[in-house]
Amino acid sequence: MRVIPLGGLGEIGRNMTVFEHKGKLLIVDCGVLFPEETQPGVNVILPDFSYIRGRMQDVVAVVLTHGHEDHIGGVPYLLRERADIPVVGSELTLAFVSAKLEEHRITPKLQQVKEGQRRSFGPFDLEFLAVNHSIPDGLAVAIRTEAGLVLATGDFKMDQFPLDNRLTDLPGFARLGEEGVDLFMTDSTNAEVPGFTMTEEDIRPAIDSVFRTAPRRIIVSSFASHVHRIQQVIDASARHNRKVAFVGRSMVRNMAIAEKLGFLHVPKGLIVDVKALERMKDSQVTMICTGSQGEPMAALSRMANREHTIKIGEGDTVLLASSLIPGNENSIYRVINGLTRWGANVVHKGNAKVHVSGHASAGELVYCYNLVKPKNVMPIHGEWRHLKANAELAIRTGVPEAQVLVVEDGVVVDLVDGVAKIVGRVQAEIVLVDGMTVGGVASEEALADRVQLSNDGAVTILGILDTRTGALVEPVEFIARGFVQDNAWIQGATKSIDDALRAANKVKIVDGPELEELFTQSVTRWMQRKYRRIPVITSVVVDA
Numbered sequence: 443m444r445v446i447p448l449g450g451l452g453e454i455g456r457n458m459t460v461f462e463h464k465g466k467l468l469i470v471d472c473g474v475l476f477p478e479e480t481q482p483g484v485n486v487i488l489p490d491f492s493y494i495r496g497r498m499q500d501v502v503a504v505v506l507t508h509g510h511e512d513h514i515g516g517v518p519y520l521l522r523e524r525a526d527i528p529v530v531g532s533e534l535t536l537a538f539v540s541a542k543l544e545e546h547r548i549t550p551k552l553q554q555v556k557e558g559q560r561r562s563f564g565p566f567d568l569e570f571l572a573v574n575h576s577i578p579d580g581l582a583v584a585i586r587t588e589a590g591l592v593l594a595t596g597d598f599k600m601d602q603f604p605l606d607n608r609l610t611d612l613p614g615f616a617r618l619g620e621e622g623v624d625l626f627m628t629d630s631t632n633a634e635v636p637g638f639t640m641t642e643e644d645i646r647p648a649i650d651s652v653f654r655t656a657p658r659r660i661i662v663s664s665f666a667s668h669v670h671r672i673q674q675v676i677d678a679s680a681r682h683n684r685k686v687a688f689v690g691r692s693m694v695r696n697m698a699i700a701e702k703l704g705f706l707h708v709p710k711g712l713i714v715d716v717k718a719l720e721r722m723k724d725s726q727v728t729m730i731c732t733g734s735q736g737e738p739m740a741a742l743s744r745m746a747n748r749e750h751t752i753k754i755g756e757g758d759t760v761l762l763a764s765s766l767i768p769g770n771e772n773s774i775y776r777v778i779n780g781l782t783r784w785g786a787n788v789v790h791k792g793n794a795k796v797h798v799s800g801h802a803s804a805g806e807l808v809y810c811y812n813l814v815k816p817k818n819v820m821p822i823h824g825e826w827r828h829l830k831a832n833a834e835l836a837i838r839t840g841v842p843e844a845q846v847l848v849v850e851d852g853v854v855v856d857l858v859d860g861v862a863k864i865v866g867r868v869q870a871e872i873v874l875v876d877g878m879t880v881g882g883v884a885s886e887e888a889l890a891d892r893v894q895l896s897n898d899g900a901v902t903i904l905g906i907l908d909t910r911t912g913a914l915v916e917p918v919e920f921i922a923r924g925f926v927q928d929n930a931w932i933q934g935a936t937k938s939i940d941d942a943l944r945a946a947n948k949v950k951i952v953d954g955p956e957l958e959e960l961f962t963q964s965v966t967r968w969m970q971r972k973y974r975r976i977p978v979i980t981s982v983v984v985d986a
């Protein structure tokens with residue numbers, strides 16, 4: 443059996459692993475990664491499908507472990523390549539992914555499964571096990587083939603007092619351990635955190651205290667998929683006589699799904715439309731919105747910038763009931779500062795116990811290694827430091843160091859006779875989705891242009907050419923955007939253009955496109971010598 447992680451190893455997000463056996467492919471998870479500030483204009487980042495692109499007909503199924511964006515967000519793009527790949531997952535996961543696919547106008551071929559079930563797809567015999575995470579209905583997947591048994595946990599933790607009483611199936615892990623797990627792929631996100639992750643129940647007092655003391659409106663921000671946390675907010679609102687409105691499309695959509703399927707329990711009459719809140723006293727209002735990671739387009743960021751219809755004011759309380767994903771720090775603190783400036787009291791994990799992680803800490807991981815007793819280990823879901831920390835835990839429990847494979851996206855691992863080995867590497871670039879286009883290299887160039895444009899601006903050089911004489915009819919014009927031209931610059935640039943024209947006349951270039959190229963080169967070269975910063979320079983030469 444061949445195992446190829448195409449995303450999620452060396453980064454937090456866009457999780458995707460391909461399993462290959464007897465010429466058939468099984469995909470586990472297909473998520474997105476959200477862009478950083480250095481990637482302006484990018485909507486999401488996908489795993490690289492190049493390796494499987496020519497072999498879409500060999501894909502027997504895509505299994506989704508749970509409904510988080512970093513595990514399901516890439517499915518619409520995968521199904522664009524082949525629409526009838528069976529999509530396998532639990533009830534809630536499939537409900538979230540189908541709502542997403544509907545927006546992309548794709549009708550998927552769904553296969554609902556639940557914990558305890560076994561299903562075969564081509565040469566892969568799959569068994570699903572319950573895992574506890576920050577979203578309900580998560581599954582680990584055991585993959586049996588003639589080449590061995592793999593257990594992939596997906597995202598998980600071992601909360602012993604979960605709100606939905608659905609525990610991670612440790613007896614199942616132990617039973618598979620007895621059978622003999624050849625390769626154990628475990629969630630590394632919290633491998634650096636010692637001890638055990640606190641239970642969701644532990645944050646109830648902190649949330650309650652916010653509700654007890656808030657003088658006016660409470661605005662809660664969370665992931666649109668964090669059903670357990672939102673349940674806590676709904677329960678607290680009911681206890682403190684507040685009505686609740688969901689704000690934002692994804693929040694409204696997902697919570698309606700979760701409630702309909704029985705994963706979210708809402709007292710009758712508690713949820714109201716956001717418009718109805720206007721007629722209520724501020725002290726009877728809770729709003730739940732997205733934007734806990736400082737995403738610029740989400741409701742909370744827009745509230746912080748006063749661009750949202752909901753105007754934050756003195757006495758409002760904002761509760762960020764979520765994690766702080768590495769890389770989002772600046773954006774989140776910008777939002778917190780914005781909200782504070784308008785008078786809000788912002789409660790977040792930095793100043794109150796209002797969040798617990800959805801991922802297993804070191805203590806839980808060690809516990810699992812001792813239960814499963816794997817022959818080989820591949821840490822998944824994490825940046826390098828997380829993968830490495832997870833690997834060290836496995837080694838401490840006695841897995842031989844040579845059998846613990848710390849690998850990044852694109853590394854090919856073969857499992858032969860119970861031994862996992864790195865055998866090569868396939869293409870696993872970052873793939874940017876930008877508006878409606880899904881691109882590879884061209885998008886990265888566009889991104890470099892965007893960064894240059896935002897740092898240094900742009901200058902357009904406009905010339906009118908007499909094609910008979912090869913001379914310019916008028917002096918060139920410089921049109922600048924986001925770049926400050928002074929007289930010295932205009933003189934220097936004009937001289938560079940004159941030099942370029944003289945050179946062109948010598949070799950008898952009277953062709954517009956060639957002159958454009960020469961002008962751009964000449965001004966760029968001059969600026970490289972004289973200035974540190976260079977704007978994006980474009981030349982346009984038209985015939986007189």
Ligand SMILES: [Zn+2]
Pocket residue numbers: 508510575597800
């Ligand atoms: Zn997750």
